Amino acid sequence: MNTQIVNINLSHCNYGIFINEKLFDFSAVAHLLNNRKIAIISNETVAPLYLEPLTQSLQEYNATVQSLILKDGEQYKNQTSWNLILDFLADNNFNRSDLLISLGGGVICDMTGFAAASWMRGIDFIQVPTSLLAQVDASVGGKTGINHSKGKNLIGAFHQPLAVIINASTLKTLPEREFKSGLGETLKYGFINQPRFKQWLQEHSKAIVGLNLPLICQLIAKCCKYKKEIVQQDEKESGIRALLNLGHTFAHAIETYTHYKEYTHGEAVAIGMVMAAQLSVNLGVANDNLRKELEKHLQDFNLLTKLPKTINATKLVELMRLDKKVVNSSHRLILLKSIGNAFIQNNVCEKDILQTILSCQH
Numbered sequence: 001m002n003t004q005i006v007n008i009n010l011s012h013c014n015y016g017i018f019i020n021e022k023l024f025d026f027s028a029v030a031h032l033l034n035n036r037k038i039a040i041i042s043n044e045t046v047a048p049l050y051l052e053p054l055t056q057s058l059q060e061y062n063a064t065v066q067s068l069i070l071k072d073g074e075q076y077k078n079q080t081s082w083n084l085i086l087d088f089l090a091d092n093n094f095n096r097s098d099l100l101i102s103l104g105g106g107v108i109c110d111m112t113g114f115a116a117a118s119w120m121r122g123i124d125f126i127q128v129p130t131s132l133l134a135q136v137d138a139s140v141g142g143k144t145g146i147n148h149s150k151g152k153n154l155i156g157a158f159h160q161p162l163a164v165i166i167n168a169s170t171l172k173t174l175p176e177r178e179f180k181s182g183l184g185e186t187l188k189y190g191f192i193n194q195p196r197f198k199q200w201l202q203e204h205s206k207a208i209v210g211l212n213l214p215l216i217c218q219l220i221a222k223c224c225k226y227k228k229e230i231v232q233q234d235e236k237e238s239g240i241r242a243l244l245n246l247g248h249t250f251a252h253a254i255e256t257y258t259h260y261k262e263y264t265h266g267e268a269v270a271i272g273m274v275m276a277a278q279l280s281v282n283l284g285v286a287n288d289n290l291r292k293e294l295e296k297h298l299q300d301f302n303l304l305t306k307l308p309k310t311i312n313a314t315k316l317v318e319l320m321r322l323d324k325k326v327v328n329s330s331h332r333l334i335l336l337k338s339i340g341n342a343f344i345q346n347n348v349c350e351k352d353i354l355q356t357i358l359s360c361q362h
């Protein structure tokens with residue numbers, strides 16, 4: 001099957017997302033690799049699986065390749081790991097002509113991107129995402145960053161990659177739970193502004209869950225195109241890009257509250273999208289059926305839709321105060337008029353948020 005290409009065109013740069021079924025096909029970006037000094041940043045789970053084939057495939061470009069292996073897990077997406085990357089770059093004399101390559105899921109993609117954004121005020125990087133979530137969302141659009149102990153993704157920068165190389169065959173080793181978690185972020189596009197995509201997902205659900213790679217490549221290309229349409233209009237999230245955060249304000253609070261140990265990002269986003277739907281109903285902007293309808297789509301892919309009562313809803317609301325969308329102490333959330341019709345709602349009061357969380361617990 002041919003490589004599918006999604007081009008991102010921004011005012012200051014353009015780059016391609018190259019999607020196919022092969023393992024580490026860099027043929028489309030050979031000109032970016034020739035004779036370069038490269039640091040691959042990966043983790044202790046993904047490196048044993050893919051570091052060697054990736055390093056091998058870079059040999060044909062006469063590149064000098066070194067690698068740094070970090071601990072695996074969202075709880076390590078922090079200043080310590082980011083510093084380890086910077087120390088590695090310093091110890092090995094990396095400079096502005098050199099290149100970073102991320103090899104891993106969204107955590108590695110975000111941290112590598114942020115190290116590239118900060119080292120010498122910005123060096124080149126290429127994303128090689130290996131989880132579904134990173135392939136459909138995290139590696140695209142230039143948001144890079146790490147978590148702060150007070151909240152998720154609070155430290156970061158916008159820094160666009162030189163290219164994104166998506167080789168879907170890496171998904172063969174992705175644990176089922178992580179695959180499902182990535183499906184949560186794909187459904188997000190259907191809920192925001194692509195109602196027909198949600199239907200497409202339903203029609204192809206068997207093939208998707210069965211990891212039919214040609215179809216998965218189509219799925220990834222569709223998501224990258226949907227994301228591109230938004231990012232090209234609003235690279236730095238001064239408006240419409242915030243829609244991509246549907247469910248995320250709730251999700252980030254859930255992840256912070258549980259110390260990144262109980263829910264994957266995609267699971268927390270799925271629950272957060274249900275909360276956004278319920279809040280839309282409570283505020284009278286959506287029809288009473290919206291939450292049920294949205295839950296049904298998530299459940300079709302066996303995604304969680306509720307939080308246990310043991311989680312303190314008041315604490316979640318407090319954690320939401322540190323969300324990046326908060327403006328002048330007022331909560332700004334992404335709500336839904338209907339499935340496929342998301343909008344930004346300012347001045348949401350905490351009483352309504354609390355009530356919504358409580359009604360999404362069991």
Ligand code: NAD
Pocket residue numbers: 043045046049072073074077104105106107108110130131132133134137138139140141142143144153170171172173174175178181264265266
């Ligand atoms: P992750 O990076 O933790 O990966 C999930 C797990 O799968 C990890 O254990 C990882 O090592 C493992 N893994 C990845 N690829 C594998 C493979 N091919 N085979 C076997 N194991 C593999 O989590 P994620 O769900 O990929 O990404 C979530 C992160 O992405 C969050 O930190 C989130 O904030 C971020 N994110 C960023 C953006 C953005 O625009 N920058 C968008 C969405 C999410």
Ligand code: GLY
Pocket residue numbers: 137140141143241244245
């Ligand atoms: N994942 C949200 C964004 O990229 O804006």
